Amino acid sequence: MTRPTALLLAALLLLAALHLLVPLGPWLELRRSDPGLASLLLTEIRLPRTLLAAGYGAVLGMTGAALQALFANPLASPDITGSSSGAALGAVLGAYWFAIVDPLALAAFGAGGAALALVALLLLAGRRSDTATLLLAGVAIALAAGAATSLLLALAPSPFAFYDSFEWLMGSFVDRSLPQAAAALVPAGLACAILVRRAHALDLMALGEDVSASLGYPPRRVAVEVVGLSAIAVGACVSVCGAIGFVGLIAPYAARRLSGGHPGRALVPAALVGAILVVLADLFVRSAPAGRIVPVGIVTTVVGTPLFIWLVVGMRRRLTS
Amino acid sequence: MPASALLIGASVASLNLCTDEYLLLLARPQEVASVSFLSQDRQESPLWRSARRFPANRGSIEDVLVRRPSVVLTMGGGGRATRLLASRLHIRPVELLSPLSLGDVAANLRTVAGVLGEPRRATPWLQELARLQRTSPTKAKDTLWLSGGGQSLTAGSIGAQWLRLAGLEQRPLPGGRASLETLLVRPPAVLVQSRYRSAQVSSGERWLDHPIVRNVRAQRMAADGRRWTCMGPLMIGEIERLRAAQR
Numbered sequence: 001m002t003r004p005t006a007l008l009l010a011a012l013l014l015l016a017a018l019h020l021l022v023p024l025g026p027w028l029e030l031r032r033s034d035p036g037l038a039s040l041l042l043t044e045i046r047l048p049r050t051l052l053a054a055g056y057g058a059v060l061g062m063t064g065a066a067l068q069a070l071f072a073n074p075l076a077s078p079d080i081t082g083s084s085s086g087a088a089l090g091a092v093l094g095a096y097w098f099a100i101v102d103p104l105a106l107a108a109f110g111a112g113g114a115a116l117a118l119v120a121l122l123l124l125a126g127r128r129s130d131t132a133t134l135l136l137a138g139v140a141i142a143l144a145a146g147a148a149t150s151l152l153l154a155l156a157p158s159p160f161a162f163y164d165s166f167e168w169l170m171g172s173f174v175d176r177s178l179p180q181a182a183a184a185l186v187p188a189g190l191a192c193a194i195l196v197r198r199a200h201a202l203d204l205m206a207l208g209e210d211v212s213a214s215l216g217y218p219p220r221r222v223a224v225e226v227v228g229l230s231a232i233a234v235g236a237c238v239s240v241c242g243a244i245g246f247v248g249l250i251a252p253y254a255a256r257r258l259s260g261g262h263p264g265r266a267l268v269p270a271a272l273v274g275a276i277l278v279v280l281a282d283l284f285v286r287s288a289p290a291g292r293i294v295p296v297g298i299v300t301t302v303v304g305t306p307l308f309i310w311l312v313v314g315m316r317r318r319l320t321s
Numbered sequence: 322m323p324a325s326a327l328l329i330g331a332s333v334a335s336l337n338l339c340t341d342e343y344l345l346l347l348a349r350p351q352e353v354a355s356v357s358f359l360s361q362d363r364q365e366s367p368l369w370r371s372a373r374r375f376p377a378n379r380g381s382i383e384d385v386l387v388r389r390p391s392v393v394l395t396m397g398g399g400g401r402a403t404r405l406l407a408s409r410l411h412i413r414p415v416e417l418l419s420p421l422s423l424g425d426v427a428a429n430l431r432t433v434a435g436v437l438g439e440p441r442r443a444t445p446w447l448q449e450l451a452r453l454q455r456t457s458p459t460k461a462k463d464t465l466w467l468s469g470g471g472q473s474l475t476a477g478s479i480g481a482q483w484l485r486l487a488g489l490e491q492r493p494l495p496g497g498r499a500s501l502e503t504l505l506v507r508p509p510a511v512l513v514q515s516r517y518r519s520a521q522v523s524s525g526e527r528w529l530d531h532p533i534v535r536n537v538r539a540q541r542m543a544a545d546g547r548r549w550t551c552m553g554p555l556m557i558g559e560i561e562r563l564r565a566a567q568r
Contacts, residue, residue: 026387037386037410044409045383095400103402154496157421164397164419174381177402177409240400293379 004258008272012054015279019050022286048181049173053282053296054275055185056173056237057247061274062192062267063230064248065255069202069263070226073134074311077248078114078234081134082141084245086117087231087238088169089145089152094239096156096165103183103240110239111187115231117141122227171244171297173282184240191233192271198225199264206263244281244297246304247274253311277303331438334390336380336403338365339551340417343433344394345371346554347442354390364518367547367555382406392436420479420552423450423486430554449557458488465492467534468515468546469525471499479552487563489513501533512539513563517546542566 001009020042021027030038064077071081078084090113094100100109125137149169153161167174201217209219255270256263281299288294332354335344341360344353345368353375359365360372378384382393382403392413395403407414415436418425427447434443466474466484474480476493484491489511494503519526528534542563548555 026383029387034389037389040410041383041386044406045386091400168400172400175383175401175403175406177405179405180400180402242400 002258005269005272008258008269008276012272012275012279015276015283016050016054019053019279019283020046022283044178045175048176048178049282050279051181052173052176052184052237052241053279055181055188056241056244057251057275057278058271059188059192059233059237059274060244060247060278061251061255061270061272062195063233064274065252065263065266065270066195066198066202066226067230067248068252069206069266070223071134072206074253074315075135075249075308076138077246077252078230079142079243079245079248081121081138082117082145083114083121083231083234084238084243084248085142085145085149086120087111087114087235088243089113089149090116090235091239092149092152092165092169096161097152103177103180106239107183107187107236109235110237111232111235113145114235114238115228117145118227118231122223167242167293167295169242170295171242171300172295173241176240180240184236187236188233191229191236195226195229195233196267198222198229199267201264202226202267203262203264242295242297244278245301246308247277247300249311250304250307251277253307331392331436332388332390333392333394333436334378334385334388335360335394336378336382336385337394337396339419339553340394340396340433341366341372342368342551342553342555343417343429346446347430347433348437350374352437354388355385364521365547365550367545382410382412386410394433394436422479423454423482425479426450426553426556446554446557450554453486453557453560457486461485461488461490462510462540463492464489464511464513465494465499465504465509465539466513466515466544466549467499467529468517468549469523470528471501472525473497473499480549483552483556483560484513484563487560488567489563501531504537505533508537508539510539511542511567512537513542513544515544515546515549517549519546540567 027038027041030041060078067076067078067081068074087110090109091106094106094109100106120141121137125133153165201212201222204212204215204217205219205222212219212222251274252266252270254273255266258269259265277300278296281296284299285294285296331352333344333348333352334354335341335356338357338359341356344356345360355376355378356372357380358377361369361377363369366372376388385393390412392415393403393407394415394417396417397419404414404416415432417429417432420426420429427450430443430446431440434440464484466480473494474484474491475497476491481491492509545559548559
């Protein structure tokens, strides 16, 4: 483990502990009056929230880094490529049309939606597309999936579906349970573990498809694996916590500075940066004034949009210089 | 011994604006552990005065845990696992129906009264509902219920069922939304216009201020939009008022 990675891990553990304990007041009050309930507050309510915030952030960071390496494009990320929107579509279909409440089944619907979106991207843009084509294809898929989600909600049997889904789809970790955390993070964790094993293949693909193929990593197989694993990981998390934008874009950008530009080596640092960003965003959400609910996805989008614009402007300058 | 005596000390936390309505109407003050912050907003609930007597929550079970309720009332909740969490925390979760019919409203009244240990507390409300249904006018006027941006009710929805009790028949609209063209070409006999947050600036309110909407040739009635959010028992008074306005 490199020194920057160790520092990131330490920062994440510190923030996770803070996330688990803040706000301190209710926990201290319960510890005095009912110690059993105080420990249940930590293990049953706050622990799943912390695990999901850190885990989902890590998934976004790592899948963002993997997709950027695969598409050889710094603008590729689960949200820009439409896979988050696809996962939300799958989750809404499962929850409001098939009345699915089982977290694992809902996660499967989310993963299915994300996989469809990524396959559509591969078909529309191709794997080595230029930035404009990738962006346009991703935006088109995200818009189509978003519109389909709205349509499904508008036509849902329950007239309250729109209101009900608002906070969920904009990103929320509130009142998630340990089984939900397991449903999201076990498949996502397995997918990410396999992605880490593809780090070397992603590094080789950066040198060229022929290099990768000659060293035993057929580019098509690697592409299918990366897309499939990203879909499983993101889809499972979106179905439990909703869509959280821009983390998959920002985290790999920061991580590549730590990995010396090696896309494969950026996977783990990107996961750590992503986890830190989402835990921080959820801490911010918790400090929102009483009577106001701010979805996590809004916070990350507000922070991420300027960086996205900066990336686009930087690319434009390089192209025109 | 009355059932309520067995449940002395039972305290109920409601995590949703719509479940707040049932709790605030049926519970005694000492039985309410917490209500959602929305109920305390005068623009969201006609029960805001009563709601402000109790601690507010933001819909999360964590918010109400320090009040140590014995029951939490929920309805819907997107991706939340409130029921499971409540069970694990030894709190009885009670999920009310998102009402799709007047029967669902009656069922919710019975459920909450049962949770409070006195099923008969629901009786006056159920009797009022039954009376409204019994005395529902046989003929109904062609009606459009109208809110900001042309939002209306779907024919057959619970909103339309309530409206029918006032002798008003919601006209079916494509997408559940009224267009300016519809109001101009085929105005309804009665226009029931929601006053939900009407003092605030919004594109929906601007739409309602369009000359075509302002000058539509129909009998006009105002609706207290706050009651139409949840379509719960507070609608009984609203329907009485709409009936009286037609007399």
